Amino acid sequence: MSESPSSRAAGLLHLRRGGLSRGDAIPLPLTMASIFHAPGDSTGFHQYGRFSNPTWDGTEEMLSRLENAPTLAFPSGMAAISAVFFALLRAGDHILLPSDGYHTTRILADRFLGAFGVSFDTRPTASFLDGGFDGYRLVFVESPSNPTLDICDLAAAAEAIHKAGGLLVVDNTTMTPFGQRPLDLGADIVVAADTKAPNGHSDVLAGHVASRNESVMAAVREWRTTSGSISSPFDAWLLHRGLETLEVRFDRMCTTAERIAPRIKAHPAVRSIRFPGLVGDPSHNLASTQMERFGFLISFELDSEEKAEDFINGCELMAAATSFGGVHTSAERRTKRGDAVPPGFVRLAVGCEPAEELWAAIKNSLDRQLP
Numbered sequence: 001m002s003e004s005p006s007s008r009a010a011g012l013l014h015l016r017r018g019g020l021s022r023g024d025a026i027p028l029p030l031t032m033a034s035i036f037h038a039p040g041d042s043t044g045f046h047q048y049g050r051f052s053n054p055t056w057d058g059t060e061e062m063l064s065r066l067e068n069a070p071t072l073a074f075p076s077g078m079a080a081i082s083a084v085f086f087a088l089l090r091a092g093d094h095i096l097l098p099s100d101g102y103h104t105t106r107i108l109a110d111r112f113l114g115a116f117g118v119s120f121d122t123r124p125t126a127s128f129l130d131g132g133f134d135g136y137r138l139v140f141v142e143s144p145s146n147p148t149l150d151i152c153d154l155a156a157a158a159e160a161i162h163k164a165g166g167l168l169v170v171d172n173t174t175m176t177p178f179g180q181r182p183l184d185l186g187a188d189i190v191v192a193a194d195t196k197a198p199n200g201h202s203d204v205l206a207g208h209v210a211s212r213n214e215s216v217m218a219a220v221r222e223w224r225t226t227s228g229s230i231s232s233p234f235d236a237w238l239l240h241r242g243l244e245t246l247e248v249r250f251d252r253m254c255t256t257a258e259r260i261a262p263r264i265k266a267h268p269a270v271r272s273i274r275f276p277g278l279v280g281d282p283s284h285n286l287a288s289t290q291m292e293r294f295g296f297l298i299s300f301e302l303d304s305e306e307k308a309e310d311f312i313n314g315c316e317l318m319a320a321a322t323s324f325g326g327v328h329t330s331a332e333r334r335t336k337r338g339d340a341v342p343p344g345f346v347r348l349a350v351g352c353e354p355a356e357e358l359w360a361a362i363k364n365s366l367d368r369q370l371p
C-alpha cells in the first residue's frame with residue numbers, strides 16, 4: 001500500500017491529467033466564487049463557497065495523495081488542530097498533550113477546551129510513553145517536537161493508545177509527508193501547518209487534517225462547513241502551487257541541514273546542538289527507523305541572548321523571523337516565544353540557498369560570536 005517517495009512525488013505533478021478535457025488549463029485554475037449556478041435539485045455539484053470550491057478540490061487532491069488518506073484543507077495549522085478538537089471531543093473527555101512542542105496547541109486547550117468540560121495533561125515528548133495512556137480519549141503528539149527536536153516512538157505510542165481505547169493525533173508539521181508518515185505508523189489522524197514547508201514561500205497560512213477513519217473525517221468536514229473555518233480559494237491555490245515543488249525544496253533543505261549540522265556542532269561558539277541527523281543525538285536512533293529524512297530544523301545554544309541575537313541579525317543569508325519551512329533560511333531565539341529553553345537557544349530553519357554559500361554566511365556570523 002505504501003508508495004515510494006519518488007513515485008509519490010512524480011504522480012503528484014500529474015494528478016489533474018485524467019480529468020482534463022481538450023483546451024483545459026494544465027495548471028489548476030483559480031475559482032474565486034461564493035455562489036455557483038444551481039438550478040433544480042441541489043446535489044452533486046458546487047453550491048456555496050462555505051461548503052466547497054473547485055480550487056480546494058485540486059489542493060485537497062494533492063494533499064490526499066501526499067498523505068495517502070482523505071484530507072481536508074483549513075485556513076491555518078491551528079484551524080486544523082481546532083477542527084480535530086472541537087469536532088471530536090465531548091464534555092468529560094481527558095486528553096494528553098506534549099509539554100514541549102508548539103505552544104499554541106496547549107494555549108488552545110487551556111483557554112477554550114476547559115470551558116466545554118475537556119481536561120488535559122501534558123508530558124515531555126522525549127518520555128511520552130512513560131505512564132501509559134489509560135483514561136485518555138485523545139492523545140496529541142508532535143514528533144520531532146518544536147523547538148528541541150525530541151522524538152517519540154509513534155508506532156509504539158499508537159499501539160499503546162489503541163489498547164487503552166484512545167485516538168492518536170500526530171502534528172507532522174516539522175517533517176511533512178515526505179519526511180515522516182504517521183498514518184502508516186498507526187496514527188489515527190495527522191494534522192499539519194501547511195503554512196510551513198508545504199506552501200514554502202512564507203506568503204500564506206494553511207493547514208490540513210488527514211485520516212483513514214471515515215467517521216473522523218465526516219465530523220471534521222461537518223465542523224468545517226458549519227463553523228466556516230475555510231481557506232480562501234486564492235490561498236488554497238497558492239498552497240497548491242507550493243505543493244508542486246515541495247519534494248524538491250524539502251530534499252534540498254534536508255540535505256543542506258545534514259551537511260551543515262556537523263559543522264555547526266564543531267564550531268567553538270556553539271555550546272550544544274540538537275539535530276536528529278547527528279550520530280549521538282538523543283533522537284538519532286529512533287529517527288533513523290521512524291523518519292524518511294532528518295528534517296531541516298537545527299537547534300543550538302550560544303553563550304547568551306546577545307550572542308544569539310547578533311548571530312541571527314548579523315548573518316547575511318538569514319531572515320530573523322518566527323516560523324520555518326520557507327525558501328529563505330530563517331532563525332529565531334525561542335525564549336522570545338516563551339519556550340522553556342536557555343536564552344541563547346536558536347532554532348535554525350534551513351532554507352533553499354545553495355549549501356556552501358549558506359554555510360559560509362553562518363560560519364562568518366558564528367565566528368563573530370567568539371570571545
Ligand SMILES: *Cc1c(COP(=O)(O)O)cnc(C)c1O
Nearest residue numbers: 076077078102173193195205206
Ligand atoms: C506553525 C505550527 C502550527 C500552527 O500553524 P499556523 O498555520 O500558524 O496556525 C502548529 N503546529 C506546529 C508544529 C507548527 O510549527
